[in-house]
Amino acid sequence: MSTMTKKMTLERILHSQGFGSRKECRTMVRNEWVSVHGELITDPFVEFELSGFQFEVEDEVWHYREQAYLMINKPPHYECSQKPIHHASIYSLLPEPIRERGVQCIGRLDEDTTGLILLSDDGQFIHRMSSPKWKVPKVYQVTCKHPVDPDQVQTLLTGVMLNDELEPLQALSVEQIDDLTIQMTLAQGKYHQVKRMVAAVSNRVEALHRVKIGPLTLPTDLAQGAWRWLTEAEVELLMQSPKNS
Ligand code: URA
Numbered sequence: 001m002s003t004m005t006k007k008m009t010l011e012r013i014l015h016s017q018g019f020g021s022r023k024e025c026r027t028m029v030r031n032e033w034v035s036v037h038g039e040l041i042t043d044p045f046v047e048f049e050l051s052g053f054q055f056e057v058e059d060e061v062w063h064y065r066e067q068a069y070l071m072i073n074k075p076p077h078y079e080c081s082q083k084p085i086h087h088a089s090i091y092s093l094l095p096e097p098i099r100e101r102g103v104q105c106i107g108r109l110d111e112d113t114t115g116l117i118l119l120s121d122d123g124q125f126i127h128r129m130s131s132p133k134w135k136v137p138k139v140y141q142v143t144c145k146h147p148v149d150p151d152q153v154q155t156l157l158t159g160v161m162l163n164d165e166l167e168p169l170q171a172l173s174v175e176q177i178d179d180l181t182i183q184m185t186l187a188q189g190k191y192h193q194v195k196r197m198v199a200a201v202s203n204r205v206e207a208l209h210r211v212k213i214g215p216l217t218l219p220t221d222l223a224q225g226a227w228r229w230l231t232e233a234e235v236e237l238l239m240q241s242p243k244n245s
Contacts, residue, residue: 017101033058069118070094110208137213162193
């Protein structure tokens with residue numbers, strides 16, 4: 001059945017949106033924490049149509065989402081792990097219900113890298129965005145320690161051999177922004193790939209910021225540490241972006 005006509009009890013809706021076990025959600029409703037369009041609902045078994053459904057939990061408005069798709073502008077000193085070792089987890093930047101519904105980072109950024117990260121609880125979407133088969137391009141702004149010379153740019157484009165790799169890795173494009181800064185597009189997401197490629201041309205990454213994944217650019221108005229839902233159009237655009245050869 002499509003979401004258009006599907007109905008669910010309030011208890012099940014809250015559970016599906018990450019508000020706890022069904023029993024906890026039932027208790028939330030009975031404790032008068034949940035309203036629908038401003039009307040307090042105390043019966044957890046009232047059914048609502050899911051399409052466009054909106055509810056309030058202690059005055060915070062939530063929209064029903066069958067799957068979660070979001071982006072974070074990652075700050076430095078956060079780890080892309082549920083169990084971070086040295087720093088806070090980027091999952092701690094999200095509200096608890098979103099964490100609870102099991103969203104995962106799609107690919108990881110290093111602790112000191114900043115910028116665009118996508119998260120979702122839709123396995124198909126995660127696979128589409130992260131599978132090496134699709135070669136979804138990622139664009140990084142790279143600040144180097146030493147001025148970047150044309151030979152270095154050329155070598156990044158023709159390919160560098162990194163330890164433990166079977167083939168040379170090359171950038172899809174490298175654009176020189178200023179003496180120390182380049183914008184580099186990669187089709188793979190190997191471990192520390194930008195840092196290792198830049199080191200392989202005898203330079204060093206001082207700062208790394210991801211600005212784009214596939215067709216999606218980090219919005220300039222999304223502050224560092226902030227997150228937002230992807231729009232339906234953005235999810236569609238990402239899903240339909242062509243395979244890179
Ligand atoms: N390449 C790196 O070296 N680090 C990142 O965080 C992402 C890409």
